[in-house]
Amino acid sequence: MLGEGILKGMAETAKNFAGSFVSKERLTTVEYPEERIAPAENARVFPFLVYDTENWEAGLRCVACQICEKECPPKCIYIDKSKDKKPDYVGKQQFYPTRFDIDISVCMSCQICVEVCPFEAIKMDTQFELATDDRFGGLLLDREQLAKSNEYYHEIHPTEASEVDARLAEEKAKADAKAKAAQATAAKAAADAATKTAAPASPTQAKPEGGQD
Ligand code: SF4
Numbered sequence: 001m002l003g004e005g006i007l008k009g010m011a012e013t014a015k016n017f018a019g020s021f022v023s024k025e026r027l028t029t030v031e032y033p034e035e036r037i038a039p040a041e042n043a044r045v046f047p048f049l050v051y052d053t054e055n056w057e058a059g060l061r062c063v064a065c066q067i068c069e070k071e072c073p074p075k076c077i078y079i080d081k082s083k084d085k086k087p088d089y090v091g092k093q094q095f096y097p098t099r100f101d102i103d104i105s106v107c108m109s110c111q112i113c114v115e116v117c118p119f120e121a122i123k124m125d126t127q128f129e130l131a132t133d134d135r136f137g138g139l140l141l142d143r144e145q146l147a148k149s150n151e152y153y154h155e156i157h158p159t160e161a162s163e164v165d166a167r168l169a170e171e172k173a174k175a176d177a178k179a180k181a182a183q184a185t186a187a188k189a190a191a192d193a194a195t196k197t198a199a200p201a202s203p204t205q206a207k208p209e210g211g212q213d
């Protein structure tokens with residue numbers, strides 16, 4: 001029948017409209033900002049930098065490799081690499097960003113920076129209330145504003161964060177085992193060298209007592 005779909009749609013709308021007065025299930029909107037709907041676990045807005053430990057600066061996972069800066073399609077990431085190094089999560093000495101800014105007025109929330117990061121250092125936030133009347137400075141987030149703890153990451157993306165933790169723990173266990181094996185090899189080599197040094201020189205022909213010259 002011509003217009004059947006329209007009539008069905010209008011009936012559904014009328015049912016929801018009338019039903020919303022008696023049942024909250026029928027409500028499709030909330031009275032924001034007093035009421036809020038929790039974002040879905042896979043929601044993504046703008047990136048943030050993950051840090052471990054209590055200290056955001058020392059605990060940043062980012063090693064300033066600049067892959068995300070190169071791969072970001074609209075080029076809205078700005079990184080300066082440090083001159084010195086600090087240990088990363090496996091204890092390996094790594095560079096770190098002395099500057100890490102993201103211009104969120106340009107960012108298009110594509111998540112490519114997250115996908116290319118080899119260090120699980122950058123993830124997508126679900127925070128969307130970022131309105132400001134400072135068009136330029138207010139939307140250029142620096143590393144301190146971008147830094148958020150691993151606990152926060154677990155709060156907003158629990159499944160993904162647990163998977164990342166498991167992966168990092170596995171990598172750390174492998175690195176620890178490798179370091180332990182290297183230490184054992186070095187210790188064995190040192191012990192062998194010490195044994196050789198301490199061993200008496202090869203015996204010379206001893207002259208028999210009372211023998212003739
Ligand atoms: S989400 Fe996309 S646009 Fe935004 S910083 Fe990452 S790579 Fe760039």
Ligand code: SF4
Nearest residue numbers: 062063065066068117
């Ligand atoms: S966030 Fe990741 S990809 Fe970007 S510079 Fe840091 S470690 Fe490299």
